[in-house]
Amino acid sequence: MKKNLESVAIIGSGVAGLSAAIRLALQGKQVIVFEQNPYTGGKVTAFEKQGFRFDMGPSLFTMPHLVEELFELAGRTPKDYFQYHTHDEVCRYFWLDGTQITLYPSVEKNVEAITTVFDKESGKRVRKYFDDARKKFELTAPFFLESSLHKMKTFLSPRVLKVVSEIPRLGLFSTLDDQNKRYFKEPKLVQLFNRYATYNGSSPYQTPGIMQMISHLEHGMGTHFPVGGMHAISQSLTKLAKELGVQFELNSKVEQILIEEKKVRGVVVNGAKRKFDLVVCNSDIKHAYQELLPEQVRRPKKTLAQEPSSSALIFYWGVRQTFPKLDLHNIIFSEDYKEEFDRIRTNGPFWEDPTIYIHISNRLEVNDAPKGKDSWFVMVNVSYDQGQDWGDIVGKVRRKLIERMSAMLGQDITPLIETEEILTPPQIQHRTSSVGGALYGTSSNERMAAFLRHSNKSSSVKGLYFCGGSAHPGGGVPLCILSGKIAAEWIEEDE
Ligand SMILES: Cc1cc2nc3c(=O)[nH]c(=O)nc-3n(C[C@H](O)[C@H](O)[C@H](O)COP(=O)(O)OP(=O)(O)OC[C@H]3O[C@@H](n4cnc5c(N)ncnc54)[C@H](O)[C@@H]3O)c2cc1C
Incomplete structure (x- = not known):
């Protein structure tokens, strides 16, 4: 039977x-x-509006x-x-003083780009950063990511001995920020590589230095985007x-x-x-x-x-113009990254200086926007929902985004916004039952x-x-x- x-x-x-x-x-x-x-x-998930298609949640595919x-x-x-x-650029980075750099899924191209824009940096140290990120990933991913940490079997594997012997070099006892400062003299580069803490909704000033390995996913393993x-x-x-x-x-x-x-x-x-x-x-x-x-x-x-991970405010804008200055992934950095993350972690008062992430899927998926237009996913990191006045925060963030993006693009973008949808932490919770609208479950702070x-x-x-x-x-x-x-x-x- x-x-x-x-x-x-x-x-x-x-x-x-x-x-x-x-x-x-x-x-x-x-x-x-x-x-x-x-x-x-x-x-x-995704939605369409007036000829524009937007992915509602994740945009980075590794x-x-x-x-x-x-x-x-x-x-x-x-x-x-x-x-x-498979894309040939990882991300375009912009700062308010006009500094700009593009990074690639290639160590050699990145060494060249970084030492050209920031002449204080040594090619040797920069190469070492990418090399160490790769080593950390290759050493720890099978243990921390691919196995259960709640099974005895995982700890009896010979590979654990190797991880244990490397502990002093993994950056478990320093923060990501401390770790990055050991490689880079230029504060803007420390900020750029600190950004990888946000890939699991954490703060670079709290999360351990081992998170350096996340950068290897993009710079070593390639930048991709689904058809x-x-x-x-x-x-x-x-x-x-x-x-x-x-x-x-x-x-x-x-x-x-x-x-x-x-x-x-x-x-x-x-x-x-x-x-x-x-x-x-x-x-x-x-x-x-x-x-x-x-x-x-x-x-x-x-x-x-x-502690829950951070959440986000997302503006989905159908834009009636296209901007070649922007690629698939773009970041406009804040001037005070430490203060930005301290406010996010402690749910402090609204911060006037947010880092802005702009994702434009139609750079690769051309049908995501009508011809000559752009489909913008504009996101800032915020604290998970703790009863904040989101109506007020959305209004303030929106004004700041428009001001910063207009300054960077050299044109007022207000009249270019043809369609708009907004997603807030309470809405993320409502749609997915993720408590507080946390994007990544618990933080790694x-x-x-x-x-x-x-x-x-x-x-x-x-x-x-x-x-x-x-x-x-x-x-x-x-x-x-x-x-x-x-x-x-x-x-x-x-x-
Ligand atoms: C705006 C945003 C940007 C992000 N960016 C990225 C990125 O660029 N790259 C990346 O890798 N990740 C990103 N993430 C994180 C990533 O999307 C999530 O970590 C991942 O998709 C979560 O998957 P999950 O399986 O945990 O379930 P979820 O996507 O959280 O889905 C859980 C499902 O369970 C259902 N459910 C819950 N409770 C019940 C119930 N009681 N009965 C029935 N159904 C229930 C919910 O409706 C939901 O459909 C982002 C997330 C967001 C919101």
Whole structure:
């Protein structure tokens, strides 16, 4: 007789939930994904307005092999489902005094660009920065990103000994800012490389120096952008999951995870009890403990006390002109980066001097804007929602953005804004259940943050697993895909 297939409920269709769903379907399980929204993808979604297309959430795409791997596992040819451009520039950086530099996915080109614009810098030190970023990534990624930090097996691996022997050189005991000051004399360059703290919603003045490795993702591993925009990531993974038999129930908010005798029994969805053997929770960990898990489930106090990552204010502007000075990714830096991050971390009063990120997808995806026009995603980092007066903040930030961008482009951009949509932290929370609208789950502002992130498996409830930005290994599209992988692998091992 054929053994009954194990059934799995996945709560949420973020990229981590999709990654877990695909792997669990390939393990032969019956998988149902419950998604409260009428669409899949969570933060990786998009919208169109008056001929302009905008990715609503992520815009920086790194480690494309992690998306491709899912198609390969399913025996598909990745490019039949998902393709991407490889771009020859990483980012264009601008400062208010007129300084400007472009960096590339090439160490040699970067050494040349940096020593040309900043003549105080030595080519040797600059090359060493990129080399050290690569070494840190190659040494630690298999340990910190690709394995569970909650399994004994991970710590028994011979590779851990190598990581331990390198600890003095990893920058675990200094901040990213301290670390970058050891390589660069020019404060603008320290600021530029401090920016990598924002890739997981942290402050460069708090997060450990090991985060230098993030810069390797772009400068060493290349700059990419999906054909069809970032949205193509979640949509192609949804397509694959459906082909593998995963069922999606949209507009279906999970209200409770059912637990009896310390074992998962199912979920309550739209008021109905549904039985499942296993549950994988892709929602924010705080949301899960606050709303989905009964009180008798032990709360991981230290994990839940972790500081949320920063959030963002995003202005999606359809612009009736195109500016060759701007590329796919552009940054206009603030004059006082330290003060900017201190205000974000402490939720201080509105800061008049924000760093501005401008992403223009139609530089590569030409149909994202009508001919001769630009589709601008303009973002500033802000604190996660703690009840701030967002109406007031949006008005102030908008005026500042227009003033700074107009000065940089040498033209008043106000009359050029043809369409506008705005996304605030409370709206991010409303759309994704991410507490406070945090973009990346918890921040990495503490040295031990990697070890305090929630495990991919519950330590107190049998059959309950976790994936997504607030679980190990953390936020950002590639790490979330890895968290779905770690959760699915753990389920397989537990069998
Ligand atoms: C504006 C913005 C910019 C970003 N920029 C980048 C970037 O450039 N590069 C990058 O790599 N990352 C970026 N990120 C972060 C990245 O988008 C996230 O880390 C990642 O997409 C989170 O995926 P996830 O799997 O954790 O789930 P999420 O995307 O958070 O999705 C969780 C899903 O679960 C659903 N859900 C939650 N609770 C329930 C429930 N009770 N019942 C049913 N469904 C539920 C939600 O509706 C949602 O669809 C950005 C994020 C934002 C918002």
